[in-house]
Amino acid sequence: MSDPLPTILLVDDEEHSLAAMRMALEDDFECLTAMSAEEARGLMQEHFVQVIFCDHRMPGTTGVEFLTEVREHWPETVRIIITGYTETGDMISAINDAGIYQFLTKPWHPDHLMMVAKNATDLFRLTRDHDRMSLEMRYLSRSVEAKIEEQRKALREGLGFEAVLRAVNSPMNAVIEQARQFATFDVPVVITGENGTGKGQLARAMHYSSLRSEKPYFEFDCSSVDDDILEIELFGARRGALPGLTSNKTGLFQKVDRGTLYLSGVSNLSPRLQLLLLRAVRDGAFRPVGGHELRHSQVRLLAGTERDLRIEVAEGRFNSELYYALSKAGLTVPPLRDRVGDLAILAQTLLFEMAEKHGKPVSGLSDDALQFLSEYDWPGNMRELENEMVRMLIFSQDALLGPELISRHILQASPVSDAETETSVDRVLIGTGTLKDRVEQIEMRILRETLTRLKWNKSRAANELGLSRVGLRAKIERYGLVDPKRSSEPTSGEEE
Template sequence: MSDPLPSILLVDDEAHSLQAMRMALEDDFDCLTALNADEATKIMEEHFVQVIFCDQRMPGRSGVEFLTEVRDRWPETIRVIITGYTETSDMISAINDAGIYQFLTKPWHPDQLVMAAKNAADLFRLNRDHERLSLEMRYLSRNVETKLEEQRKALREGLGFENVLRGPNSPMNAVIAQARQFASFDVPVLISGEPGTGKTALARAMHYGSLRSDRPFHEINCIGVEDEILELELFGARRGAVQGIQTNKVGLLQKADRGTLFINGIADLSPRLQLALMRFARDGSFRPVGGHEVLRSDVRLLTGSSKDLRLEVARGAFRSDLYYALSMAVLAVPSLRARRCDVPLLAQSLLFDAASTHGKPVHGLSDDAVKFLENYDWPGNLRELENEMVRMLIFSQASILGPELISRHILQAAPGDEGTDERLDTVLVGEGTLKDRVEQIEMRILRETLTRLKWNKSRAANELGLSRVGLRAKIDRYGIAEPSRASAGADDEEE
């Protein structure tokens, strides 16, 4: 089906002129005719007209007067005026008042009329396309801005303080409350805590909770990294300054401009890099390796340390001016053993993350497994807990993971009366008779073996080289209680 012809309105008080125009245009246009402005107005109200050819001199309203009304009521319609007069005043009036696209003078040639009509129809189409595209661009722009803001919000929420898991009575709650306060103030913050306690996650949450959340967040760990590599990563380098670098290398201080840079393991910086970082912390200026020019960057510095920087300053291993420049605010992240109430929540979350990563769905941890995990000291903090969850997932055969999957050293590390873990080395070098200390170790081995073997006493006795009677006697002697079962259908003995 072919497209409809463009519609054109022909207005002239002379009938023969209207007939002549119709004959010239009817092959290419859907022609409507009117003998005066009033008739033309009625036609405009009832039809969709793209182009108007109107005579200037007509009884009643002139062509300029009519086209002026058209401009106000139907501004998209392309307006062409036809006149047998060439008074300058008429032309100026038409241009100013009616927004005329083109003049045609009488007598006109049919080819001239057709060409003018086609050009006017093309202009109408182009104007409509332009308006449509403009509307689409405005809509798309608003849509993109909305989606971008939604993405930013999701990013802030996904990487913000809500991502730092903790229980309702967790010691982390006070730390998070302080971090929220510090986040909204553009000051350097030192985050201290043992390795694996989540200093990077806290620094990232502070960035996404700050006014710089729309800008980049970068991080670098200085522990165990050579001085030259750290210098390149932090400050960048000019082409040819270092062997193997054929182009200018942009450092993190430049990449993080108007954003945040988290430098973990800050205590491991050499004196030379401490001095260079001090210059940047003082006035935001630095020199790339091999460069002579001084660059500037607006970066918020967050730093992390597992060492007590005050002690490092006291013993001369860390610059005091840099310490005070970086520690306008200080956050101390507690170890995992200081937040045992968070272990169940963290363990379940890390287990589900591992299950999603490795494509092995599980339903969670049994209550007995959680108790063992909660009672352990976790010297490796969150990293060690994450490793343990992955290990348990790998060896799991059921959807609920029981204590038999837990590593042996964790099962053996039963808590003392105060809830603190008495480690093997503590027992070995501690006080007490040989008999008492040996019995402590024996009790741990028994508990670990029974738990790992799901309290199958026959298998436990066989592994430990005991008779079943001897194993029962030791269980009774040490008061080792069998934990509640995850499923009532399991039998603990092989008869």
């Protein structure tokens, strides 16, 4: 018999909001709904509620006031308040008064709501387990309790797999499931993926889900680092080994003893460094620069690479013995272009984080903006997406960010419907096809980008492109370009 679903109480005075939240959560949770604090209070007395989502602005008793009462009578229940960024000051007070675990901003994304709910129920379970273990270990040393609290803190700070944002059907789900299994086995793992795909975040989550979670964790990027400096950073150096080194330097393999070391860019290591690393991985032995005696360290090594190490071995650029020593297990992180379903939650979350950091309130990205973002291939992956969110935030004038704020090269990307064509303008220029066809591909993208950037003001677009209004209209019809805001409305005349 399967375990009962966790119970969540949804409180909002707007019926459509309750229905939307229930629809997003009801497959994984037992959902109770209330349209007032009084009704919610009655449900709390009748049911074993693990998590509450409560709207802040309600007539009569506010969300903060109600959750303050919940904190007093049902302190174990995880309390989450739903609000807008304009109420940030109120929320600081709410966190103190009502013990709010998290506040969710409007408009929320269903996948984000689901992830917050799962994290909250995990926290509820973890807190109860912690309380139970604390009672069982009342007469044990205080250091054991401190370690449990440290693990709880690590989970809440988002160091585990829960911090990897993704949609319900994301291709990252299979990767994370593999990573969870690898985490519990004390073996080296090679994590392959393009730059900016989140390999370091995955490595960190594996450490905090492993038996070494209480031990040190360090990350180091081996790319573009001089051999001499890299050798010292990894293995340390004796005093006087190099000019200006007046004291012994402790290397990462000594610092991370019994812990986890994540080295990114291992495919860039020189042959000499590959041999030194091989000895450290295979035998746990290393010699500090300028030292004579071997030192030993029990380090679990996680290696990140943007290139397939099997190909590097086949072409003679990577030591085959080191490859087999490192690749007891392997993970491949998909690029952002293969995670189109994740883009909405990733972009919105990054935008809200940047908005909070810079103190500029926003309500999210419009559907049209998300559509353009999803049609771009993101060669810079998460780093490029984060930069784009910052740029859009800087230039935004309204709370809801539209496609006119998106960078021009992204607006000019090939639409999803043209998936069989080359997406890069450079590739169109050097590709195959008639001159007419290739010119039309570029012309269509320029028109689409200009109209979007100018919010489909055809007078301004025609003027910028040096076309007449009639000529612009003819090209719009020729390429089947449609104003998203008017695509579902009958045409009543032409806008300026």
